[in-house]
Amino acid sequence: MQQRTAAITAGAVVVAALIGLVLSGVIATPVACTAVGYIxxxxxxxxxxxxxxxxxxxxxxxxxxxxxxxxxxxxxxxxxxxxxxxxxxxxxxxxxxxxxxxxxxxxxxxxxxxxxxxxxxxxxxxxxxxxxxxxxxxxxxxxxxx
Incomplete structure (x- = not known):
């Protein structure tokens, strides 16, 4: 049970860290550019x-x-x-x-x-x-x- 709780906690920490990095701009989110509809x-x-x-x-x-x-x-x-x-x-x-x-x-x-x-x-x-x-x-x- 302790291993499972530790794994869930570690997973939550990793997800929170990734969200923090994306929001801070360290990891750039891809931008989908299309030229459709603009002249x-x-x-x-x-x-x-x-x-x-x-x-x-x-x-x-x-x-x-x-x-x-x-x-x-x-x-x-x-x-x-x-x-x-x-x-x-x-x-x-x-x-x-x-x-x-x-x-x-x-x-x-x-x-x-x-x-x-x-x-x-x-x-x-x-x-x-x-x-x-x-x-x-x-x-x-x-x-x-x-």
Whole structure:
């Protein structure tokens, strides 16, 4: 009986010690990171005398390009959109380090390039405690259209 009581007491001490170590941070608990459901995005602010003439915007990363008309179809959450007369938004699943942006003007059949510029992006975590780096942002890009 004494051996059984001693074994139970020793087991309880070991469990309590492990709980104490986990709570104190000596033993790190694993973090399960998933990127499902989160998309980072890049805002593009258009300015200049020709800003009102922009009828489409191109957004290119290492993974490909997307061209969005000024009035895209409704309900396309994961695609680029024009938010207002001077703000465009392009979602990206990869938080690219480099992008190229092109403003187009004129009718859809004959788009003319109004302005184009390359950007190097610096992403920063929005929440310092985010161990998975899921919540990042970058400064808005500024594209001047002459």
């Amino acid at each position: 980072e995005s890049v805002d593009i602010r258009v300015s200049g005398a020709g800003a009102a003439d922009v009828t489409a915007m191109g957004f290119c990363t290492d993974e490909g390009c997307e061209r969005v008309p000024a009035h895209p179809a409704k309900g396309r959450y994961y695609e680029g959109t024009r938010r207002n007369a001077h703000l465009w938004n392009f979602p990206s699943e990869t938080a690219p380090a480099h992008v190229a942006v092109t403003a187009y003007g004129g009718p859809r059949e004959a788009h003319t390039t109004l302005a184009t510029q390359d950007y190097d992006l610096e992403w920063r975590r929005i929440y310092p405690g985010d161990q998975c780096r899921l919540w990042r942002e970058t400064d808005p890009l500024r594209l001047r259209v002459p």
